[in-house]
Amino acid sequence: MKAVLVSRRIRFPYVHDLEVLLNSLAENGIAVPDGIWVARKLTPYAVEARYPSVAREVTDEQYKEALDVAEDVVRWAGGLVEGQPE
Numbered sequence: 001m002k003a004v005l006v007s008r009r010i011r012f013p014y015v016h017d018l019e020v021l022l023n024s025l026a027e028n029g030i031a032v033p034d035g036i037w038v039a040r041k042l043t044p045y046a047v048e049a050r051y052p053s054v055a056r057e058v059t060d061e062q063y064k065e066a067l068d069v070a071e072d073v074v075r076w077a078g079g080l081v082e083g084q085p086e
Contacts, residue, residue: 001025001039001073007081016046030080039073042066 001021005012005028012024019040026032045066058066 001077004030004077004080016043018043018046033076036073036076039069042069 001018001024002012005021005024008028008030010024010028013020015021022032022037022040
C-alpha cells in the first residue's frame, strides 16, 4: 500500500494501521477493490509481530487467511506500481 502511495507521490502518515493506508489510497482517487479492504483485519498482526509477549495464538486457518489476503494485496499493489510511468 505504501509503495502505491509512494509511486503516486502521495504523502501518507507513518503508521502500520492498514485501514489508515487504505483510506489514504481511496481519498486520493485510487480505486480499492472490496477484496483489498479485507486487509484492514491484518493490522493487529503488525503489533503482535513486534511485541510477541502480547501475541495471541493464531490458528492454521487464521494464518492461511492472513497469508491469502496479504498475497492479494501485494499482487494488487504490484500491478498498480508496475503500471506507473517512470
